[in-house]
Amino acid sequence: MKKIEHVGIAVHDLEASNTLFKKLLGVSHYKIEEVSSEGVRTSFFKSGPNKIELLEATSPESPIAKFLEKKGEGIHHVAFAVDDLEAEIARLTKEGFTVLNQTPKKGADNKLVAFLHPISTNGVLIELCQEAPSPPVEWGME
Numbered sequence: 001m002k003k004i005e006h007v008g009i010a011v012h013d014l015e016a017s018n019t020l021f022k023k024l025l026g027v028s029h030y031k032i033e034e035v036s037s038e039g040v041r042t043s044f045f046k047s048g049p050n051k052i053e054l055l056e057a058t059s060p061e062s063p064i065a066k067f068l069e070k071k072g073e074g075i076h077h078v079a080f081a082v083d084d085l086e087a088e089i090a091r092l093t094k095e096g097f098t099v100l101n102q103t104p105k106k107g108a109d110n111k112l113v114a115f116l117h118p119i120s121t122n123g124v125l126i127e128l129c130q131e132a133p134s135p136p137v138e139w140g141m142e
């Protein structure tokens with residue numbers, strides 16, 4: 001694993017939290033993105049070398065909705081950058097971690113992601129993320 005890629009924070013109200021984090025960090029979010037497959041709307045902040053992801057639930061089945069109900073707002077996950085997600089999934093599975101998705105799935109901010117169940121990581125949900133490969137050049141030429 002290369003570095004912490006982002007820290008994910010579950011929030012009830014993305015707009016209100018964007019205002020709060022702007023005051024806190026002194027910078028505005030640089031993007032808002034919805035990832036419907038995860039049932040979330042996210043915003044991203046950069047603070048020096050660090051990245052914060054705020055997550056609001058878009059449906060009651062969303063992992064964020066469940067988390068907010070049980071634990072309230074707060075740190076939801078820590079994401080690590082990896083070069084080869086499939087290799088890391090295989091390595092960590094072999095090491096006995098509970099990898100929630102054996103196949104990389106679409107994340108936000110142009111990433112492929114996988115999650116480790118907090119039951120196997122001292123109660124902390126871990127995300128692994130790899131920069132998604134660029135689409136072939138010809139896609140942009142039509």
Ligand SMILES: CC[C@@H](C(=O)O)C(=O)SCCNC(=O)CCNC(=O)[C@H](O)C(C)(C)COP(=O)(O)OP(=O)(O)OC[C@H]1O[C@@H](n2cnc3c(N)ncnc32)[C@H](O)[C@@H]1OP(=O)(O)O
Binds near residue numbers: 040042066106109111
């Ligand atoms: C925007 C895309 C992406 C990115 O690019 O960055 C994201 O970050 S998406 C983030 C949202 N998606 C996910 O979290 C996907 C992975 N999570 C899951 O699959 C589930 O949340 C889970 C971890 C498997 C838990 O689901 P489930 O078992 O259905 O929920 P429960 O509410 O029953 O919880 C069981 C147990 O686990 C504890 N828990 C749940 N979430 C967390 C958490 N984030 N951190 C620590 N612990 C967590 C929960 O409290 C329960 O514990 P007990 O109460 O002790 O049983």
Ligand SMILES: [Co+2]
Binds near residue numbers: 006008053079127
């Ligand atoms: Co994340």
